[in-house]
Amino acid sequence: MSERYDAVVVGASLAGCSAATLLARRGARVALIERRPNLTDYKRTCTHFIQASATPTIQRLGLAERIEAAGGLRNGLELWTRYGWIRPRLDEASPYPAYGYSIRREKLDPIVRELAADAGAELLLGQTAVDLVRANGRIDGAVVEGRDRERRELRARIVVAADGRGSRIAKLAGVPGRIRPHNRFAYFAYFRDLPARSGSHAMLWFLDPDGCAVFPNDNGVTLIAAMPTRDKLPEFKRDPEAAVLRYYTQLPDAPDPRTGTRISPWIGKIDVPNVSRPAARPGIAFVGDAAMASDPLWGVGCGFALQSGEWLAEAIGDALVDDDDLNPALDRYRRHHRRMLAAHHWMMCDYATGRPFSPVEKLLFSSAARDDETARLFHAIGSRSVPFQDRVNARLLARALRVAVTSRGRSPARVRPAVRALPG
Ligand SMILES: Cc1cc2nc3c(=O)[nH]c(=O)nc-3n(C[C@H](O)[C@H](O)[C@H](O)COP(=O)(O)OP(=O)(O)OC[C@H]3O[C@@H](n4cnc5c(N)ncnc54)[C@H](O)[C@@H]3O)c2cc1C
Structure with a gap:
């Protein structure tokens, strides 16, 4: 049995539901495949902090109201290093989103699935994508298997892999990830x-x-x-x-x-390797962790998942609905994904080795603990609201240097001896 869609999205979690919702809203016929059987199933290994970088996407998706109605909190981040607390003071006038959201996945995952279904995506629960369909040498859909072991072919112009850190679809498509070690648990x-x-x-x-x-x-x-x-x-x-x-x-x-x-x-x-791969190839796109999965210490994966789903829908939506060539649009998405996230990922991988702070990090943390403006610029980078290579980073460094020079002689917040003596 073979059914025809514009897009088959594999994985109905944050990235898949974001992409499916926005593609369906543009008029695409979308199958959204999820191996878990119930709408209320959810991801268990998450600490539920969604960075402020994702707030504009959350608002455009129409998720903000649903999150708040379910008790989700508008969050922020206070960060302690031995130089003291960094507490960015942000207000509505800030050019960067001032808050993100915190909501447990047991609440959020059903909400995003409902959102996708409300937008018109066909949500197929209890279906595992087990293979890709190929025609004329290109990817032409996915084979899914139900809990009764019955298999179906879902044909589509594009397969969207939103199946998480260990993406099976990436393996089937022959797009291996670059794995960088992670020295924390x-x-x-x-x-x-x-x-x-x-x-x-x-x-x-x-x-x-x-x-x-x-x-x-x-x-x-x-x-x-x-x-x-x-x-x-x-x-x-x-x-x-x-x-x-x-x-x-x-x-x-x-x-x-x-x-x-x-x-x-x-x-x-225990094992959370850093994985990244090109976010698109002909006939296939990767969103969320399937494209890039970084050290959870930084709490970025949920936001990146929602955002990359939106970037993909923006890039390919028109070409998909108008039946135009998808490859240039996929290439645009791949380049945008890399520009926005690759340098952040590199930085997180580097710190995931478990190395101590570098001299630059010491400078940034100590200055941001003393100076509001440094803390605000630090928030823009730390919340991933701008690419790591954005000129905000140069401004941050310049400001941090100035603060360090002008406050020379004033000792930063004292380190508590007990904290120095932590185990290990
Ligand atoms: C310990 C820990 C803590 C974390 N804390 C945070 C945090 O505080 N903030 C943050 O932003 N990020 C955090 N993360 C990362 C975050 O959980 C992920 O980045 C995020 O869930 C990625 O979303 P996703 O939609 O890409 O993938 P996932 O949420 O992993 O979803 C993949 C979906 O695909 C489905 N699937 C997989 N294979 C198939 C298949 N073959 N067929 C059909 N369906 C399939 C799965 O069932 C699942 O629903 C944490 C991660 C860990 C490990």
């Missing part, structure tokens, strides 16, 4: 009655090289995470709670997990 758990001092803002401690983070989420749930370098893994495997507590009882301004109610087991994610 993550443990996290959910709590109630554990408010953060930062309100709805996340708190991130860069302990150089370990990381810890608190993510306030929807409906009074707070997520506590530790992301240390791999040499600490045996200790975490032995007793995750004790290992996490050893950090949290010493972190400046952190909530004490012992005062809250833990409502989940400790969840460990």
